[in-house]
Amino acid sequence: MRVAFINPQGNFDRNDSYWTTHPDFGGQLVYVKEIASAMSEMGINCDIITRKIVDDRWPEFSDEFDSYPGRNNLRIVRIPFGPEGFLRKEELWPHLGEFAKRIKEFYHAERTLPNFVTTHYGDGGLTGAMLFKETGIPYSFTAHSLGAQKLDKLLQTGADRLKIEEEFNFSFRIAAERISMKYSAINFVSTSMERFQQYSHRLYRDFSEVGNDSRYSVAPPGVNTDIFTTNSTELDGIIERRFKEAVERFSDLSRLQLPMIVVASRLEQKKNHIGVVRAFVKDRELNSTSNLVIVTRGLHDPYEEYSSLQEPDRAVLGEIIDQILRNEIMDRVIFIDIENQLELAALYRIGSNIRSVFALTSLYEPFGLAPIEAMACGLPAVATSSGGPVETLRENNVEYGILVDPLETEDIARGIKRALFSGSDFWEEMSSRGIDRVTEKYTWRSAAEGYLSQIKEKIKYGYPEPEIPEYLFTGIDVPFIE
Secondary structure (H helix, E strand, C coil): CEEEEECCCCCCCCCCCCCCCCCCCCHHHHHHHHHHHHHHHCCCEEEEEEECCCCCCCHHHCCCEECCCCCCCEEEEEECCCCCCCCCHHHCHHHHHHHHHHHHHHHHHCCCCCCEEEEEHHHHHHHHHHHHHHHCCCEEEECCCCHHHHHHHHHHCCCCHHHHHHHHCHHHHHHHHHHHHHHCCEEEECCHHHHHHHCCCHHHCCCCCCCCHHHEEECCCCECCCCCCCCCCHHHHHHHHHHHHHHHHHCCHHHCCCCEEEECCCCCHHHCHHHHHHHHHHCHHHHHHCEEEEEECCCCCHHHHHHHCCCCHHHHHHHHHHHHHHCCCHHHEEEEECCCHHHHHHHHHHHHHCCCEEEECCCCECCCHHHHHHHHCCCCEEEECCECHHHHCEECCEECCEEECCCCHHHHHHHHHHHHHCCHHHHHHHHHHHHHHHHHHCEHHHHHHHHHHHHHHHCCCCCCCCCCCCHHHHCCCCCCCC
16 A cells, blocks of 8 residues: 655755754654555555755755654655745645646556555645646645644734735635535544544634534544654653753853753744743742753853844744743753753653653644653653643643633633643653553554544545535636635
8 A cells, every 4th residue: 555645845854854953843743654654564655745945945845755763664755846946834725736736647657556545634634635626636634833823823913914915825725625525535633622622613614514523533643753762762862961051051050950841832922932931030939949941952042042033933032031030030941952852851851850851732732742752751741731731731631731811811720830830740640641641542553543544444445525615726816805
């Protein structure tokens, strides 16, 4: 069996270049890589189909083929479409018809076709629907996030509808998502909440069939337990020394053994770093007996270097620094440069050794993989009650982490203090539960098995040919969606 994973945006290479440093290189790429990897280890031939980029600024993505070491059944296939240079995901939409056509040509040249196609994000979903129309190969749709929710949140901030349309191309995106979910053989979601809350949005109501169980399957992301584990590696000592140097640079060694509040996610407004910062600033018990540890990638001294960042990173980090300086807590906030997942896992283990906590207080989190990765390393998680963590951190009245209201500063402080200061027995219990939760429910092997069981079932049947409006092939005269 051959399964294709269609993911036009961002890109994939053997070194996972640019992950977390660019909005197009986030958790969606981790998800695709890890499920494809797990599936390939089960004997399935897997192709990750993405975009070939000819651009001196992005040299990693110029070859037609790439691979991951040790993954014999998995290859990265880069298909050229659109102009040669790198394009943000918001600029890819008009070129997806060409992408689908070239994928078909690629497989015909190889004298083969995939048995099934999995598609990711709205651009991958639309490409899959176009390919299905031409070849009859059924596809699944995994949205990762849907445009209607993002549009709502931006409008709630008072943003001008026409300006955000110009920047984010929402009308095209939502139209693509409608086609993707309507004609897919199955829609994969990370949680039941995602199905019933996100897909039931009024802008998808006539396309999503959220009440039909045969149209949805829950396949939560997993954790790479070869990386995120309680087992120490030689990196632990290196990261421990790096953390000590960071403490010396930003504070003094008298605070070295204080528990950490670890914040490690992309610098985006929606991740709500500032919520944790404000909670830390306002609670004297918290900031006098623990260190706020903010992970930065590629920054040695954010105070000096943040102005050189691109937006939105600069605005987010600038607001954090302003809070720190105005409240004169520079010696209580430690910035540390962490370059990859292996280093991050080592930091989590070091934090676990001094009874620390991980914090993710996003305004909304569709699933929330980061807290689960920290939990796999023994670090208890405090996470947003808005979105997926409600299901991942709580089940049958059992707590596997602590949920907090991301809009309430006092509640964020309460949750963190409960994890840190409720006694060693409570911390140990939450750490142990977190590890067990990941092992039992959130591995990439189990996610891949969930995909495969649905794929094997869905390829038995035929599906109606998609009706795709011409404007989705050309990008011309796209109707405005409100």
